[in-house]
Amino acid sequence: MQAYKYTHPLLISIILVLVGNSTRLPAQEIQSTCIECHGLLEDEMKAPVDSFANDVHNRPGLGCVGCHGGDNTSDDMLESMSEAKGFIGTPGALAIPELCSKCHADPSYMKTFNPGLPTDQYSKYLTSVHGQKNEEGDTMVAHCSSCHSAHGIRPARNPLSSVYDKNISATCASCHNDSSYMAPYDIPTDQVEDYRKSVHGAALLEDDDLGAPACNDCHGNHGAIPPDAESIDKVCGLCHNNNMVDFEKSTHADYFSVLESPACETCHSNHLIEAPGTEMLSGEEPVCGQCHFEDDGTGALEAAKLMASRIDSLENAIAEAEGRLEEADQKGLFVNNGLFVLKDARQRAFKARTAVHTFQADSVVNMTAAGFEQVAEARNIARELLDNYVFRRKGLAISVVVLLILAVAIWVKVKRIESRQKH
Numbered sequence: 001m002q003a004y005k006y007t008h009p010l011l012i013s014i015i016l017v018l019v020g021n022s023t024r025l026p027a028q029e030i031q032s033t034c035i036e037c038h039g040l041l042e043d044e045m046k047a048p049v050d051s052f053a054n055d056v057h058n059r060p061g062l063g064c065v066g067c068h069g070g071d072n073t074s075d076d077m078l079e080s081m082s083e084a085k086g087f088i089g090t091p092g093a094l095a096i097p098e099l100c101s102k103c104h105a106d107p108s109y110m111k112t113f114n115p116g117l118p119t120d121q122y123s124k125y126l127t128s129v130h131g132q133k134n135e136e137g138d139t140m141v142a143h144c145s146s147c148h149s150a151h152g153i154r155p156a157r158n159p160l161s162s163v164y165d166k167n168i169s170a171t172c173a174s175c176h177n178d179s180s181y182m183a184p185y186d187i188p189t190d191q192v193e194d195y196r197k198s199v200h201g202a203a204l205l206e207d208d209d210l211g212a213p214a215c216n217d218c219h220g221n222h223g224a225i226p227p228d229a230e231s232i233d234k235v236c237g238l239c240h241n242n243n244m245v246d247f248e249k250s251t252h253a254d255y256f257s258v259l260e261s262p263a264c265e266t267c268h269s270n271h272l273i274e275a276p277g278t279e280m281l282s283g284e285e286p287v288c289g290q291c292h293f294e295d296d297g298t299g300a301l302e303a304a305k306l307m308a309s310r311i312d313s314l315e316n317a318i319a320e321a322e323g324r325l326e327e328a329d330q331k332g333l334f335v336n337n338g339l340f341v342l343k344d345a346r347q348r349a350f351k352a353r354t355a356v357h358t359f360q361a362d363s364v365v366n367m368t369a370a371g372f373e374q375v376a377e378a379r380n381i382a383r384e385l386l387d388n389y390v391f392r393r394k395g396l397a398i399s400v401v402v403l404l405i406l407a408v409a410i411w412v413k414v415k416r417i418e419s420r421q422k423h
Contacts, residue, residue: 032072034064051152060113093139100144124223147171168214194272233263246357282308303361310368314349317375324382331389338381345374
């Protein structure tokens with residue numbers, strides 16, 4: 001240590017980095033008689049070898065014996081696959097969750113491979129519908145390899161993974177779209193198709209919006225359980241927080257709870273969720289009409305129509321003001337102040353849509369009133385800009401005319417002077 005006493009700290013850091021990196025050798029190909037033998041076979045006997053080449057367990061050196069037991073160093077097939085060597089063959093559906101948990105539920109073991117990977121997947125699985133039925137001996141329910149595959153497991157962030165955001169609905173559909181497979185459970189098999197046609201499915205699968213929810217965002221993944229009536233607003237509130245807060249403050253929240261009616265789902269459906277719009281409040285078949293009637297004495301439908309009218313009027317006014325500002329912008333005028341005010345008006349319109357979940361028309365009226373004031377301010381800015389533009393153009397035109405008149409007068413004067421000089 002004394003020899004390095006006067007070495008510059010930066011040099012020491014560089015040396016340490018180089019030494020550290022020198023120990024990070026690329027993962028070596030696993031030398032396994034399992035892979036050597038199965039690699040010589042065909043079809044389903046060779047498929048695991050081909051898949052395992054890209055498996056997440058392959059790179060850190062976790063081989064066949066980790067799951068199947070046996071001895072992957074022996075050239076003798078009978079010895080390598082003997083009970084004495086712990087060979088268990090293909091794990092049964094009921095045994096797979098516990099088998100995977102031997103590694104994935106051990107924090108001290110998992111941190112050597114991926115410290116960021118949670119180790120509570122198995123305990124959550126046991127609380128799920130899938131896990132509970134697996135514990136009861138149901139071999140048809142989903143277990144680890146049902147979703148993650150067996151030999152070609154990839155990280156969840158890998159687009160080729162079966163549990164990548166855009167692939168999850170297809171993974172769930174492998175069971176939940178199969179009417180004959182799901183028949184014993186009396187579960188509908190149109191959920192995935194409905195989801196794909198929904199606003200959520202379109203955003204994720206068509207628009208590549210990875211922030212849009214897939215099946216597991218609402219139902220969970222390892223702790224998968226159908227949201228019940230008491231929890232649906234909490235599930236939706238993970239993304240739509242302001243809507244949830246407004247709803248929970250409303251009188252409808254108490255009524256829905258007493259009636260054991262699912263909150264968000266009652267109005268928006270569950271899997272086939274359409275993009276919300278004011279037509280839900282004032283269309284030919286308003287959502288509110290499922291519970292309320294014109295003569296029920298609550299005035300609910302009239303209030304719904306008022307909220308829709310205010311929101312539509314504000315958004316139309318914003319569009320009109322935006323058009324005026326765009327006209328000014330095309331003329332080269334400075335419109336940033338007007339656009340800034342209009343941005344606030346749009347925010348008011350957005351909040352007014354959210355305020356619908358209070359089921360109080362006054363909340364929407366007050367929110368849109370502030371928006372109309374901001375639209376009026378933006379219109380005034382656009383009008384002043386355009387009026388000044390017209391004024392300047394008129395002034396320029398008058399100036400040009402005056403200059404032309406002066407030029408003609410000067411030309412006439414010059415001609416007269418030239419004519420006198422000739423005579």
